[in-house]
Amino acid sequence: MSLPVFPAGRPPFAEPSSPRAGKRLSFWRVLLGLVVVAAVVLVSIFGFRFFVVDQARASQAAPSFAGYVDATVTPQYAFEAPATDAQNDVVLSFVVAHSATDCTPSWGAAYTLDAAAENLDIDRRIARLRQLGGDPIVSFGGAINTDLATACTNVGDLTKAYKSVIDRYDLSTIDLDVEAGDLSDSLAGERRAVAIAALQSERRAQGDDLTVWLTLPTMPTGLTADGTRLVSQMLADGVDLAGVNIMTMDYGIDLHNESMGQVAIDALNAVHAQLASQYITAGTQLTDASLWAKLGATPMIGQNDVAGEVFTLADAAQLNAFGQLKQLGRLSAWSLNRDRSCGPNYLDLATVSNQCSGVDQGSTTFAEVLNAGFGGGLSATPLPVTTVPASDAAGTQPTPTPTSTAPAARGRESDPPADDPATSPYPIWAAGVTYVAGTKVVWHATVYEAKWWTLGDVPDNPVLTASSTPWALIGPVLAGETPYVVPTLPVGTYPDWSGNATYNEGDRVLFNTVPYVAKWWTRGDSPAAAVLSADSSPWLPLTAAQVAAVSAGTAGTAATP
Template sequence: MSRIRFHVSAMSVALVMIAGGCAVTAKDDSTTSANSVTSALVAKRSEPYLYMGWGDPPSPSAVMNASGVRSFTMAFVLSSGGCNPAWDGSRPLTGGVDANAISEIRNAGGDIVPSFGGWSGNKLGPNCATASELAGAYQKVIDAYQLKAIDIDIENTDEFENPTVQDRILSALKIVKDNNPGIVTIATFGTTTSGPNDTGKRLIDQSKALGSNIDIFTLMPFDFGSSNIYNDTVGAAEGLKSKLQSTFGWSDAEAYGHIGISGMNGLSDQQEMTSVETWTQIRDWARGKGLARLAFWAANRDRGCPGGGVVSNCSGIAQSDWEFSRVTAGF
């Protein structure tokens, strides 16, 4: 299923298209137990995306003060050539606007998780020749910011739909886990209204087979052409829960505890409308089920502009500024 989502390269602003188990044996018990313990230790994460190269980036501390949100997902770490990480593939890893925003967030008592990937731009997954090299690229960012979590946004077809690259990413995450005890790893990817598609299911199966020990599987449930985004979001998350249960043998609570939702506030690219009220419903459902993460694309768009259409710096609907962030902070 193809979908449209905002994303830009370092040089332009554009709308672009995105790509929308076995039984547990005695041999698998230790893996299942370890993942269950990890789930119990992962605190709930409420972290809107913030993109410093697009959409009139707001002052993160202003958003924090107005909404109560304390964490952001910083988009996007890409390849600046070969296996070298950089913000948006062009801005310096340290010493630039992204580093300044991170300092502002931390000085205000918050924290960040960087997102590697997204849709457009040059990805690290295909450019790093081996899992070890890719893990090294992730490690450069971890070390630069003393990170407690990373998000791997596996949506571009060069990563998501390429089995070799998908496995490289999953193997790199295992190395990251081994080398950084306690770090939280997040995989974010597209979905159908009933849960992961076949490629998403493969990612989940391979994460078990390769021992990736991913903490949170985050779905992007939007751009379905939906007439009821709440129902379709719940349906997608329930489908993911069932897949996690069949793959890992988890209980309902364990499976929910490994799930994240990353929505799109206001108007989506297919003109679906997620109102503040609907996002509150989604938040309350996710909180009630014990999900691990709630995010949305993006804080840059968390400003009202009724009739404004689908644009980069506001939601296209009537709302108070930073209202989606305020709701997300209540997760």
């Protein structure tokens, strides 16, 4: 093969017609090129670093669903026995101030934390939920009663109040539901922000995190001015917000014939833009995907408090589809207590019920519809950092499976836990004892409650359905528990019971120093019968919390129920 011959004076492979042919680069052209290259390198380094950090924030956990549970409403919702995976994680509500001037944390202003452990078995039921692989968020605030940040007039007391709840229930996530007058109180907002920032710093110094969601009312056009101010306070004081959960409910305005699902989507789009602005003002610019991951939505399922506003299963499916598309950080619902059709005896479906939704759900639950694609769980493993551009990040992310803390299945040759009367809060079950409805016993380190009269039925005897056993499993015996002691009061606190006296509903008496309250008119019925048959007895023993209130001089007269 012969070598090519080039014309004299022309370099090989030069294009004779090229405009650059024979030209040399000037110093300024070289300098400009170097500047451009440096800028590209800097953008690629620092821009990529910023993008990765931001995506890491957006991927703290997989999108999760956790329905709200009204913990104090009766009858109790059995959150400790989730029927489906959609009910595994719950938002227990609401912890508030004991009164407008009392900074003591309470459940619904009705139970102190200790009283809730006794009367509602909150601690034990939380332990049972965790045995089954679920986990609770505790929500502070709500629309009624007084928010802790309002009642606690200094940051130190407020911080201690929050911490007492977080430590007692070993919480990794809390929800701050701020509404009504508590939302418009800017001083309370400042105390709340400072206290939460301090708690997060303390937890991180110990190697733990405290995930904080802010739940706020919204309109289709976004957060109110009070809501945006509260978010700004949180960011300015250094609170690391997991996100803002908006209450897509009770708008009270003309919705222009839009579905409740679409109105919720409108609100989410509006708040997304508001959050972008607020984070920029706070000195942080988040990607579009990160902002969506910091958003949640909580519809009021079925009939809302506002007449004409009804959130249907179709609305739930529409909201869920949008949530999956945008990868919202959280979906929820108010409330799991209401997630069922009303019975035929509930006639006025336009009136909100605490126990049913007011719409025909058939066999479908709102929780199952909203949970689709949101099964990350509260304790899910963080997702890996991704370098997918924000504009392409709308696909469904992998959903980690929460690690169950349920005890391993007991083999045939394993011995069941031994029950010790000294560490059992209630009597140990015995085959020859009659138990009436509401009686609690301990069996194999677990507390059970009788659903109806029973004799000889072993509490943990295997059955095919829950309706086949007279026992309801409440939860495990907790570390440090001791036998329940019947509370007493000093002689003379109330009149001693007399078989010749007539008592009306609400009258209080002492029987062997144990205080009782009359449930209805009675004469000659001894309070001792209440121990044997709580349902049929006209007498009800006072709880430890009520006795403590009497001892503190706050229970009123002997005729007070």
